[in-house]
Amino acid sequence: ETGVTQTPRHLVMGMTNKKSLKCEQHLGHNAMYWYKQSAKKPLELMFVYNFKEQTENNSVPSRFSPECPNSSHLFLHLHTLQPEDSALYLCATSGRSSGDNEQFFGPGTRLTVL
Amino acid sequence: RKEVEQDPGPFNVPEGATVAFNCTYSNSASQSFFWYRQDCRKEPKLLMSVYSSGNEDGRFTAQLNRASQYISLLIRDSKLSDSATYLCVVNGAGGSYIPTFGRGTSLIVHP
Numbered sequence: 001e002t003g004v005t006q007t008p009r010h011l012v013m014g015m016t017n018k019k020s021l022k023c024e025q026h027l028g029h030n031a032m033y034w035y036k037q038s039a040k041k042p043l044e045l046m047f048v049y050n051f052k053e054q055t056e057n058n059s060v061p062s063r064f065s066p067e068c069p070n071s072s073h074l075f076l077h078l079h080t081l082q083p084e085d086s087a088l089y090l091c092a093t094s095g096r097s098s099g100d101n102e103q104f105f106g107p108g109t110r111l112t113v114l
Numbered sequence: 115r116k117e118v119e120q121d122p123g124p125f126n127v128p129e130g131a132t133v134a135f136n137c138t139y140s141n142s143a144s145q146s147f148f149w150y151r152q153d154c155r156k157e158p159k160l161l162m163s164v165y166s167s168g169n170e171d172g173r174f175t176a177q178l179n180r181a182s183q184y185i186s187l188l189i190r191d192s193k194l195s196d197s198a199t200y201l202c203v204v205n206g207a208g209g210s211y212i213p214t215f216g217r218g219t220s221l222i223v224h225p
Contacts, residue, residue: 042118042217043158043201056212090157102148103203103213105157 003027006091006106014114015081021109023074023091032074033092033103034066043090049074081113117141118204120216127223131192135219137202138184145206147178147185152199152218161187161200192223 003026013019025032034046048056049068063085065077074091090108094101119138127133139147147164162169164176164185175188185204189196202216 040217043215045212045214048212102160102163103158105159107157110155 004091004093004104004106006089006109008109009107010110010112012112012114013078013081015083017078017081019078021076021078021089021091021111023076023106025072025074025091025093025104025106027093027104029093029095029104030071031094031101032068032071033094034074034076035090035092037088037090037108038086046076078111081111083113086111086113118202118214118216120200120202120219122217122219124220124222127192127221129192129194129223129225131223132188132190133192133221134186134188135200135202135221136184136186137204137216137219138182139202139204139214140183141204141206142180142183143206144183144204147176147205148203148213149174149176149185149187150201150203150215152201154198158201158215189221192221194223194225197221197223 005024007022030051032049036044045058046060047066052068067075088108088110091106092103094103117140149161150158151161152158162171162176164178168177173190177186199218199220201218203213205213
C-alpha cells in the first residue's frame with residue numbers, strides 16, 4: 001500500500017458524460033499531481049498542486065478540470081471527452097514539489113471514452 | 115532532442131544475466147534522478163534514487179554521469195520477477211522542478 005488511493009479504478013464513459021476521478025492520500029504530503037499514461041507513451045504530467053494551489057498546468061485541454069479542496073484530496077473532473085483521452089490516469093504525491101522528492105503513485109483509473 | 119530518452123527495448127535476458135539500461139537527459143542543470151519500476155497495468159513505484167557518487171541496493175546499481183548527461187541502472191543476477199518496465203525520471207529536466215519521465219525500458223527475464 002502506498003497510501004495513495006484512487007477511485008474509480010475503471011471508468012467507461014460516453015463523450016457527452018460528466019464524471020470525476022478522485023485521489024486521496026494519507027501520507028501528509030504537500031504536493032499532488034495528475035498524470036496521463038497512454039499506451040506506448042511516457043507519462044504526461046497534467047497538473048501539479050502544491051499546498052492546494054495549482055502550480056502547473058501542462059497545456060491540458062479545458063475538458064479536464066482539476067480541483068484540490070484540501071491537501072488530502074485531488075479531483076479530476078471530466079467533461080465532453082474524446083476517444084483519444086482513453087488512458088490510465090495516475091495521481092501521485094510528494095513531500096513537496098521540489099526536485100529532490102520521490103513521488104508515490106496511486107493505482108490509477110483506467111478510463112475508456114466511447 | 116527529447117528531454118529524457120530511454121531505449122524502449124524490450125531487453126530479453128535469461129535468468130542470472132546482468133543487464134544495464136541507460137537514460138540520457140538534455141538539461142545539464144537537472145537536479146535529481148530516479149529509477150522507477152512499473153509492472154504491467156500497475157502504477158510506477160520508486161526503485162531507487164540516483165546519487166552523484168553512485169549507489170547500490172542489493173542486485174541493483176545506479177550511476178550518474180553528469181559530464182555525459184546520463185544515468186544508468188545495472189541489474190545483476192536477474193530474476194524472473196525483475197520483468198517490468200523501468201522508468202527513468204529526471205527532475206529539473208525542463209528547467210523547473212517538475213519531474214520528467216522517460217518512456218521506459220521493458221525488461222523480460224526468461225527461464
